Amino acid sequence: xxxxxAGAAIHVEHVSKTFVTKxxxxxxxxxxxxxxxxGSFVSLIGPSGCGKTTVARMIGxxxxxxxxxxxxxxxxxxxxxxxxxxGFVFQRPTLVAWRSVLKNVxxxxxxxxxxxxxxxxxxxxxLDLVGLADFANHRPDQxxxxxxxxxxxxxxxSYDPGVLIMDEPFGALDLITRDRMGFELLRIWAEAKxxxxxxxxxxxxxxxxxxxxxxxxxxxxxxxxxxxxxxERPRVVxxxxxxxxxxxxxxxxxMLEQNG
Amino acid sequence: xxxxxxxxxxxxxxxQAVLSALPATLFYVGLLVVWDIAxxxxxxxxxxxxxxxxxxxxIKKNWDLLLHNSWVTGRALVLxxxxxxxxxxxxxxxxxxxxxxxxxxxxxxxxxxTVPKVALAPVFIIWFGTxxxxxxxxxxLICLFPVLVNTLVGFEGVDQNLLEMMHSVSASSxxxxxxxxxxxxxxxxxxxxxxxxSLAAVGAIVGEFIAAREGLGFEIQMASSRIATEEVFAVLxxxxxxxxxxxxxxxxxxxxxLGNRQTAEGAQASA
Numbered sequence: 001x002x003x004x005x006a007g008a009a010i011h012v013e014h015v016s017k018t019f020v021t022k023x024x025x026x027x028x029x030x031x032x033x034x035x036x037x038x039g040s041f042v043s044l045i046g047p048s049g050c051g052k053t054t055v056a057r058m059i060g061x062x063x064x065x066x067x068x069x070x071x072x073x074x075x076x077x078x079x080x081x082x083x084x085x086x087g088f089v090f091q092r093p094t095l096v097a098w099r100s101v102l103k104n105v106x107x108x109x110x111x112x113x114x115x116x117x118x119x120x121x122x123x124x125x126x127l128d129l130v131g132l133a134d135f136a137n138h139r140p141d142q143x144x145x146x147x148x149x150x151x152x153x154x155x156x157x158s159y160d161p162g163v164l165i166m167d168e169p170f171g172a173l174d175l176i177t178r179d180r181m182g183f184e185l186l187r188i189w190a191e192a193k194x195x196x197x198x199x200x201x202x203x204x205x206x207x208x209x210x211x212x213x214x215x216x217x218x219x220x221x222x223x224x225x226x227x228x229x230x231x232e233r234p235r236v237v238x239x240x241x242x243x244x245x246x247x248x249x250x251x252x253x254x255m256l257e258q259n260g
Numbered sequence: 261x262x263x264x265x266x267x268x269x270x271x272x273x274x275x276q277a278v279l280s281a282l283p284a285t286l287f288y289v290g291l292l293v294v295w296d297i298a299x300x301x302x303x304x305x306x307x308x309x310x311x312x313x314x315x316x317x318x319i320k321k322n323w324d325l326l327l328h329n330s331w332v333t334g335r336a337l338v339l340x341x342x343x344x345x346x347x348x349x350x351x352x353x354x355x356x357x358x359x360x361x362x363x364x365x366x367x368x369x370x371x372x373x374t375v376p377k378v379a380l381a382p383v384f385i386i387w388f389g390t391x392x393x394x395x396x397x398x399x400x401l402i403c404l405f406p407v408l409v410n411t412l413v414g415f416e417g418v419d420q421n422l423l424e425m426m427h428s429v430s431a432s433s434x435x436x437x438x439x440x441x442x443x444x445x446x447x448x449x450x451x452x453x454x455x456x457x458s459l460a461a462v463g464a465i466v467g468e469f470i471a472a473r474e475g476l477g478f479e480i481q482m483a484s485s486r487i488a489t490e491e492v493f494a495v496l497x498x499x500x501x502x503x504x505x506x507x508x509x510x511x512x513x514x515x516x517x518l519g520n521r522q523t524a525e526g527a528q529a530s531a
Contacts, residue, residue: 090421111431
């Protein structure tokens, strides 16, 4: 149904980031390397302030690494951004109040100068994908928190980026909505076939959703462990009781506690 | 038949509105009556506090002059407001976009905020001479600050994530401005314009006090020098109607611009 390009493969090699502030320099990220295969769902997890957001922002070309190399399908982040390969979903949905849900989804396309009919068609496809087709003409403040997040995901997918960078996207939602949104995201991901970089605090959420979980150690950040999650797809709530789920969460918790 | 419940509901609502306005109406009508009786009975000297009927007669007598002066003051008020708002908006843009301009303009803005702008009026008369130019300049100066501050507050409150989203589609600076900054800041800008419009009359009247040969401010001075207190009151009535009409006009435009969005609260004011 929805016409989508393939997910991009991401390659992060010996990347570090040092911030220079008034009080001197802070090494936020030290020597991080990992590979994200095309179309996979990778979670970055670690204690607060461990620099996982910094890593994601470097992949998304919102920050430049101090050293090392990042490539997205062989291109540097800034070239990839120029080719509209990167989409963002933030902790808050950040929909704009003065536009309808449909017009929020078309906002990036307005910037890209798409013709009106094509914009509308594309936005309706995506609203259909995220289950908001009936709410196209509603104002964002008429939607629930979960629905606003789905609209934000549709907006990020509007220009068909290869990578979706999601920075604690459901952190502000209540637990039940958060769980539902996770599965909803997996359904969208399975259809859109994008590569997802997912930042979270929640070990359970990371294990339940991801192909691979990257556990990061705190300041300066390095990848402490790469945990492949072997649970079959589609993931269901019952996976929470699966021995493999419990084993993976226990392992990650132990690792993060050692570092916390 | 289906119309009836609706009609009666409307009537009930009007009835409730009348009922809730009743105490205030009674109070002020009563006050006017007592005031007029006291004035007619000679309990209050006419040159100190003329009665409402005297003021009414003065309005009738000076009708053409009042209309002419309202036009003169109204013109200065509107032109001063437009000029001040424009300068305020442009300064806010400069401060938002340029670090150097921020360093240059911010101290000036703070100075403007703290100095009573009315005190600058005599300087303006030296610069622009007596007449319309000075009055427009004083009005502009008074309107400038609230528009500047509120526009800047609006720009600086823009969600960083939205700008990052615009970055991910490589939006140009004009595109960011058009699609995000202006609509995001609009409630603040409208609030600033409302404050500015409520202050515009102050600027115009003060200007006319010291630099005019016509206008409502000039007429107040002339009438008070003749101790024609009833005319002073007549002009005051014209000034308040003019100021209020302008304020509500700007407010209406603002509401139309915002549609069903909320206006910004806590607008910054300074006269």
